[in-house]
Amino acid sequence: MRLITIFIMVALVASCGGGKRRAPQPTGQVTRFSSGPISQACMASDRKARNPQLCGCIQTVANMSLSPSDQRRATKFFADPHQAQVVRQSDSSINEAFWRRYVEFADRAESGCQGY
Template sequence: MRVSLTAAALVLAILAPASSFAGPVESACNASGREQASRQLCRCIDSVARHTLTRSEQRRAARFFRDPDEAQRVRMSGTRADNEFWQNYRAFGREAERVCAGH
């Protein structure tokens, strides 16, 4: 019985649509309600985030979609951790703009 449940779970994982595996940035982008936030664009931005940000940085960046003022607070923060994150976030933003411009 355990083998068949594992096999069934594997089949579901393979056949499930890619959106069910959306990362935090894609999910936040899709939920943002912004007019220009198409599924294709959000998926592209998330793909760039997966390659340029750590998982915790992705979750942190995703919060900016819900609370844009949080981005300003992080940008203005003087802590070393916030400054390092902001550098990574800016690099992510530049790369996402370059890669996803046509979406």
Template sequence: MKQFLLIAFCAASLTAMAPAPSEAAQIKRACLASDRSAATRARCSCIQRVADQALTRGDQKTVAKWFTDPHQAQELKMSQTSRDDALWDRYKNFGQMAQAICN
């Protein structure tokens, strides 16, 4: 009985930690929705896997918007706040990793 409860608790914990479907694969969906010819399902999936390693869920939500409005990325890049600078650094790192792994 104790083992069953432990397994049930672990399963519930994992479910609670998993992102909601609306939050999962934001980069992949934005990539696939873009009109870029290189946006294949395989490449967008790879980019999402890299994003999962390099960006927080909040970062991914922000970056996904840049696929449809790249000007937002430029505005963030030009921002003078340390928070925006940190996001830009994470984004550059993500881009370098995705290019190295997914090409």
């Protein structure tokens, strides 16, 4: 499907182990596109559906949802999705807090970047 499937895949991995997730909040479609580490990782990925508009949209959502440090950390998931599973399953409170922010970001990107 679309490049957002990486986020869906991460969300599916997250649902395997239980835990509570907040429902995605409606954000509407993002119409401003940005460049940055998430956009660059998105474009460098091997996903067929990647394109500058989609990757720019995902970056815009990342700018609204994640700190620069979180964005750099999240770029690793594009190259190695297994790293998302490692972070999700970690007992570290730092990883747990990051994972909550990341899932919220992924939900927003999924709902706000459909159609690109």
